[in-house]
Amino acid sequence: QCPWGTPNTTSISCSLADVMSEQLAKELQLEEENAAFPEVVAVAEGPFITGENVDTSSDLMLAQMLQMEFDREYDAQLRREEKKINGDSKVSISFENYRKLHPYDSDSSEDEVDWQDTRHDPYRADKPTTTPRKGFIGKGKDITTKHDEVVCGRKNTARMENFAPEFQVGDGIGMDLKLSNQVFNALKQHAYSEERRSARLHEKKEHSTAEKAVDPKTRLLLYKMVNSGMLETITGCISTGKESVVFHAYGGKSATEDKAIPPECAIKVFKTTLNEFKNRDKYIKDDYRFKDRFSKLNPRKIIRMWAEKEMHNLTRMQNAGIPCPQVVILKKHVLVMSFIGQDQVPAPKLKDVTLSSEDMKKAYYQVLNMMQQLYKECNLVHADLSEYNMLWHDGKVWLIDVSQSVEPTHPHGLEFLFRDCRNVSQFFQKVGVAEALNERQLFNAVSGFNITADNEVDFQAEIEALEKMNEDHVQNHGKKLSMFSSDGDPPIYDE
Ligand code: ADP
Ligand code: MN
Numbered sequence: 363q364c365p366w367g368t369p370n371t372t373s374i375s376c377s378l379a380d381v382m383s384e385q386l387a388k389e390l391q392l393e394e395e396n397a398a399f400p401e402v403v404a405v406a407e408g409p410f411i412t413g414e415n416v417d418t419s420s421d422l423m424l425a426q427m428l429q430m431e432f433d434r435e436y437d438a439q440l441r442r443e444e445k446k447i448n449g450d451s452k453v454s455i456s457f458e459n460y461r462k463l464h465p466y467d468s469d470s471s472e473d474e475v476d477w478q479d480t481r482h483d484p485y486r487a488d489k490p491t492t493t494p495r496k497g498f499i500g501k502g503k504d505i506t507t508k509h510d511e512v513v514c515g516r517k518n519t520a521r522m523e524n525f526a527p528e529f530q531v532g533d534g535i536g537m538d539l540k541l542s543n544q545v546f547n548a549l550k551q552h553a554y555s556e557e558r559r560s561a562r563l564h565e566k567k568e569h570s571t572a573e574k575a576v577d578p579k580t581r582l583l584l585y586k587m588v589n590s591g592m593l594e595t596i597t598g599c600i601s602t603g604k605e606s607v608v609f610h611a612y613g614g615k616s617a618t619e620d621k622a623i624p625p626e627c628a629i630k631v632f633k634t635t636l637n638e639f640k641n642r643d644k645y646i647k648d649d650y651r652f653k654d655r656f657s658k659l660n661p662r663k664i665i666r667m668w669a670e671k672e673m674h675n676l677t678r679m680q681n682a683g684i685p686c687p688q689v690v691i692l693k694k695h696v697l698v699m700s701f702i703g704q705d706q707v708p709a710p711k712l713k714d715v716t717l718s719s720e721d722m723k724k725a726y727y728q729v730l731n732m733m734q735q736l737y738k739e740c741n742l743v744h745a746d747l748s749e750y751n752m753l754w755h756d757g758k759v760w761l762i763d764v765s766q767s768v769e770p771t772h773p774h775g776l777e778f779l780f781r782d783c784r785n786v787s788q789f790f791q792k793v794g795v796a797e798a799l800n801e802r803q804l805f806n807a808v809s810g811f812n813i814t815a816d817n818e819v820d821f822q823a824e825i826e827a828l829e830k831m832n833e834d835h836v837q838n839h840g841k842k843l844s845m846f847s848s849d850g851d852p853p854i855y856d857e
Contacts, residue, residue, distance in 0.1 A: 391551050430582065437461045576607060576631055583696050584609075584629065591615050592623060592691070593698070600628070600708050605668075605765075607631045610706050611698075613690075626701035627690055628708075632669045632765070634662065634695060669697045672765035675742060682739040684732050685760040702753050702760050709755035712789070717754070719794060726795045728759050729786055733808045742767045743775050747782035749789045770809070771832055776825045780805050 440457050448454040576584070587593045594612035601608040608630050613623035669692055676699065679686045687699035703709040717725065729752065736742050744751075744767050751763040768775050783804040790798035799807060802821050806812055811828070815821040 388551070391555050430578070577634060580631055580634070580696065583693055587611075587629075587691075587693070587698070588614075590617070592617070593627065593629075596629065597706055605633055607633065610701060610708070623690060624688065624700035626704070626706070627698050628687060628701045630669070630672070630697045630699065632665050632695040632697070634665055666695045668765045669695045671767070672697055672763075675740075675764040675767045678740040678742060679736065679761065679764065682735050684735055684740070685755075685758055686764070687760075687762060702755050702762065709753035709760065711750055712752040712754055712759065713749035715754040717793075721757075722790070722793055723795050723797060725754070725759050726790045726798055729790075730799075730804070730807065732759070732761060733782070733786070733804075736761075737770060737779070737808050738810075741769050743770055743772070743779040744782050745775075745778040748785040771836075773829060773833055776809070776829050777822075779809060780822070780825055783808065 440461055444455070444457045584593075584596060588596060588611075591614045594614040596609055596611040598610060599607060600610050608628055611627045611629055613625050613627050616623045673689050673692045676686055676689050680688055687702055690698040690700065692698070701708070712725065733744075733747070736744060742764075744761065744764060746763055746766050747761075751761065753760040753762060768778060770776065770779065772778070780801065784801040787798055787801040787804050791800075802813065802815070802818075805821075805825075813821055813824045815824055
């Protein structure tokens with residue numbers, strides 16, 4: 363059979379009423395749409411890419427990439443038009459809501475400017491005024507009905523103006539163009555469905571962080587990792603937290619032979635909402651390693667910095683031999699690391715695992731050891747250490763979640779350490795490890811200080827005094843002091 367041959371035309375008979383039915387047209391349109399953009403509707407669901415449908419998914423991915431490319435070009439054009447309209451005017455009109463993609467975390471400097479929220483655009487045209495309900499105007503023989511072809515055609519053309527500004531109507535509006543009802547209706551349908559598609563994307567973008575789903579740009583990042591062969595498949599989500607979503611994936615082949623990809627990986631996607639991160643500013647703002655960069659950055663870049671911080675901290679821990687995930691790759695706000703667990707089942711948190719008293723005691727001494735190593739060898743304080751961020755795997759404790767970890771010389775570093783000590787002591791005392799030090803003893807054992815205060819309040823006060831001393835030291839000697847410049851040296855608190 364020749365592929366160019368005429369197709370078998372099987373005419374489907376249906377009534378005129380059906381053909382004329384706007385309802386039917388709508389349904390067909392919707393069906394077509396859903397077929398063309400299934401992912402837009404079903405973005406929140408389940409696994410992304412599975413082994414069985416690699417071919418179709420890569421087609422889908424290509425289509426998505428093309429769509430994204432198109433949307434990007436489209437948005438660039440929109441921005442140019444926006445600029446042209448606004449000029450130097452102090453009051454400006456934003457086309458933000460007509461954009462296909464929000465200037466999300468693109469690298470272009472144009473995107474650094476925060477956008478205006480103009481959900482309710484006062485400049486947006488009101489609903490089109492159509493022929494009054496009675497269906498005719500005029501009197502006597504001058505009566506013109508809504509069915510008058512010329513009037514109607516002109517009106518249809520004019521009504522195109524009420525389509526969203528993103529909708530390309532060409533030069534039709536300026537000319538004496540008469541659109542037939544049929545053509546107008548088809549155009550209207552199309553314009554509306556485009557609008558709906560765009561609205562869904564926007565909605566998706568706005569809610570994506572509240573749901574399990576990740577935003578389109580993150581999805582593209584993940585797709586690329588699979589497409590490049592670095593990851594075999596992304597199987598599903600293992601955790602949704604306030605600040606991150608963690609996925610499980612099977613590792614693929616490495617581009618460079620020297621660094622193999624672990625058979626199973628965890629993908630930590632730092633959420634690109636800003637709200638949750640605002641109250642974590644203090645961890646990073648005062649971290650001298652990031653100090654110079656912090657002030658210059660926009661919020662999106664700051665979120666990437668959390669991912670970067672986690673990567674650096676994990677690397678330090680890895681080098682010290684502390685059991686923790688091994689970094690595979692960092693791409694923007696997405697960190698890929700080795701998976702702690704097996705066959706897609708993550709290792710249980712220490713709070714969820716039932717251990718023999720023997721194992722629990724072993725776990726305690728291991729944690730004590732790791733805290734000391736972390737402090738002395740990695741020059742780090744975990745700053746969120748608790749039974750929630752320790753996994754039990756392979757007969758030992760693994761530390762995770764170190765994006766907020768700081769160096770002990772951080773202005774609040776010792777307070778964070780004391781809080782870690784409190785969590786650890788309380789947990790192990792609760793589960794019945796008789797040998798567990800109390801939080802003050804643990805603090806001294808980890809830090810090497812010898813704070814003798816025998817109550818919480820005085821102890822806390824001494825910690826703050828130490829921090830103050832360190833701050834003064836920094837003030838007097840400048841930020842680029844030797845004690846700060848060499849990564850990994852233990853801090854000096856006295857002169
Ligand atoms: P959050 O900031 O959301 O607490 P975490 O890094 O603690 O982020 O990750 C959340 C959860 O995801 C963890 O409690 C753990 O169950 C799982 N998880 C994170 N990283 C890994 C990993 N490398 N291997 C296995 N599970 C992980
Ligand atoms: Mn955690």
